[in-house]
Amino acid sequence: YYRERNIKGLTKDSHLKRLLFLLIILSSVTLINPYGIDVWKDMWANSSISQARSTEWQPTAMNSLVGYFFVASIVISSIVLKYSRRRVTIPEAILLLTFLFAGFKAMRMVLWWGIVSAPILAVHFCSIKSVEKRISRQEKGLISERECLPLNILFLVVMLIAFVSFLPWLRPYHPVKEMRSLIDPQTEPVGIVNYIERERLKGNMYNDINWGSYIIWRLWPQNKVFADNRIHLVPEKIWKDYMDVHHGLANWANILDKYKISFVVLGKEDNKRTIEF
Numbered sequence: 001y002y003r004e005r006n007i008k009g010l011t012k013d014s015h016l017k018r019l020l021f022l023l024i025i026l027s028s029v030t031l032i033n034p035y036g037i038d039v040w041k042d043m044w045a046n047s048s049i050s051q052a053r054s055t056e057w058q059p060t061a062m063n064s065l066v067g068y069f070f071v072a073s074i075v076i077s078s079i080v081l082k083y084s085r086r087r088v089t090i091p092e093a094i095l096l097l098t099f100l101f102a103g104f105k106a107m108r109m110v111l112w113w114g115i116v117s118a119p120i121l122a123v124h125f126c127s128i129k130s131v132e133k134r135i136s137r138q139e140k141g142l143i144s145e146r147e148c149l150p151l152n153i154l155f156l157v158v159m160l161i162a163f164v165s166f167l168p169w170l171r172p173y174h175p176v177k178e179m180r181s182l183i184d185p186q187t188e189p190v191g192i193v194n195y196i197e198r199e200r201l202k203g204n205m206y207n208d209i210n211w212g213s214y215i216i217w218r219l220w221p222q223n224k225v226f227a228d229n230r231i232h233l234v235p236e237k238i239w240k241d242y243m244d245v246h247h248g249l250a251n252w253a254n255i256l257d258k259y260k261i262s263f264v265v266l267g268k269e270d271n272k273r274t275i276e277f
């Protein structure tokens with residue numbers, strides 16, 4: 001009897017209905033692509049590939065700043081929920097548990113855990129007895145919600161201006177000269193790309209994968225990169241060849257010959273061994 005009553009209660013939960021409706025809509029939207037349902041298969045395959053190739057997709061370890069912040073956020077969340085006088089709803093529980101699991105699964109997802117959990121925890125924090133009393137006193141005379149509205153509007157306006165000013169079409173005209181280009185010549189191969197353009201180098205290129213995006217931005221379609229940091233798009237066989245050259249393993253020269261590489265773009269720190277060879 002109680003089980004049937006609980007199930008009926010869930011089906012009448014308007015928040016849960018909206019959450020499920022949103023999930024269905026968002027899942028359906030992903031199918032609007034040239035590959036249809038195959039894009040889901042590709043996503044599943046790429047998730048395991050990315051985890052093996054990139055640290056940000058590996059499980060969150062407790063040996064880094066991200067790991068420490070993640071653990072601290074879990075402790076704070078537990079305290080807030082324990083002393084909250086407000087009951088955790090089914091949609092809140094689903095969201096918190098889903099993104100908590102995702103945070104453990106991949107370091108990259110810790111940020112998403114923070115984005116999703118923050119508004120939920122804010123509501124529960126305000127329902128803690130001592131906090132609730134203080135808010136109720138403020139609302140009676142000292143501070144009202146309307147008095148915070150101008151500050152919120154100002155905050156939104158500042159964020160909107162910042163967003164618009166950093167659009168790639170408007171950035172060259174930014175009033176602050178230092179902001180017109182966020183490319184750091186110390187970390188991006190600005191001089192190297194200038195040299196390639198000046199000398200009009202042709203043929204197949206092997207490049208440090210971390211510089212791939214910048215090289216594509218500057219040189220495509222005249223020059224094509226060997227790979228860039230969209231590592232999930234690189235087939236396994238090519239990835240192995242890339243890493244062998246990257247680390248300067250014994251077969252590095254044969255691999256360059258295999259792909260008919262005309263010139264290489266290497267970094268002094270990442271490719272020190274290959275450069276020596």
